[in-house]
Structure formats: C-alpha cells, structure tokens
Amino acid sequence: KAGVTQTPRYLIKTRGQQVTLSCSPISGHRSVSWYQQTPGQGLQFLFEYFSETQRNKGNFPGRFSGRQFSNSRSEMNVSTLELGDSALYLCASSPGLAGTLRDIQYFGAGTRLSVL
C-alpha cells in the first residue's frame, strides 16, 4: 500500500501571500488530519476531515482552512501568510472508524513552508 503523499515537499512564499498544500491519504483511509510542527511549539493539531466534513478543529486562526474531496484527498490553505507560519506541515491519515485503532496516525513526510 502506498503511504501518505504530501506535495509539494518544499515551498517558499512571502508575507501576505496564500498557499495551498495537498495530501493524498493511504487508500481506504477516510480521515485526514493536518498538523503544524515548529521547534518551539512542537506538533500542533490544525484540523481533521472525515468523509469530506471537518470533524475536529484545533486552536488556529481562520486563515488556516482545509477541505477534503470525495476520494479522501485533502488540501490545506493558509491565507495572508505571516512569518510565524514558517513550519513543517504534516498530514496524517487514519481509517477513521470506531475504536482505538482508528486513531493511529499515518503521517506523510510533510511540506516545509518558509515565509520570507
């Protein structure tokens, strides 16, 4: 089975721009979660999508948004970029079904975003 694929791997943007990141989950996984990882704050949950609906949301401003398509692929968008948005953005998929195994996160390699 192919793993979680994130594109692009690296991205450089300037303040005020917007960016869209893409994530293809493991085949059959219906849940996709997004995380931001920085040296200071560690890994922080952004949001989770399940069957095209946002199921959970972390404590991030509205500039961070996402969506999920019918094939479970997901995109994350950040508008009006700030310097502090520079981070590794990780996508994780899981089966999303009931039970503790549903919550094992299978991560992609991430997109490294640099905001100048």
Next chain:
Amino acid sequence: SQKIEQNSEALNIQEGKTATLTCNYTNYSPAYLQWYRQDPGRGPVFLLLIRENEKEKRKERLKVTFDTTLKQSLFHITASQPADSATYLCAIMGTGNQFYFGTGTSLTVIP
C-alpha cells in the same frame, strides 16, 4: 489546559544500554497513549499504543508502561542501537478529539 511534557529534549546513551524516555500529562485522563518515532525530514511513525487498563506493552526491544495514577508513561528501548537514534514523541487524544503531542525527546545512541 491539557499539557504533555517529555522529560528531556535530548538523551545520549551508549550502544547496548537501555534508553528510558518519560512522558507526563496533566488535566486529562486518556483512554490510551501512543508513542511515535520521527527521523529528520520525515513524518512521525507510529510505534506503540497502550490502553489505560494495560500496565505494560512490549514490541520487540520496545516496552511501554502506563501509570494513570502518576499520569505518566515510560518508553524503554533495550539493547539500544545507533539505528534507534531519532526523536520520540508521545501523544494522547484530548478535548475536542484532537491529538496532543509532546515536544519530543531526541535520542542519540553512541556506538
């Protein structure tokens, strides 16, 4: 607010020794706790899950304990090898059904 702390940012040990990493959490009673490994430039990889009614879980050279009274999990790697060098993260599911991750412990196994 819910908080997860991992005891040290970095841990260096000699090859062959047992590495012990600590994860402490506050303001929550998780039904289970997970451990992940992260290598530089890669996403975390799931290692083990331990439920609240399990005191100990083993997988090959890995052992995890879970003390819900102390609100602590210990992660052990026995007979450590240089290939075990990585950052190890613990995670619990907290309020709002979101995962909270510790900041990680960077383990270096010295040959």
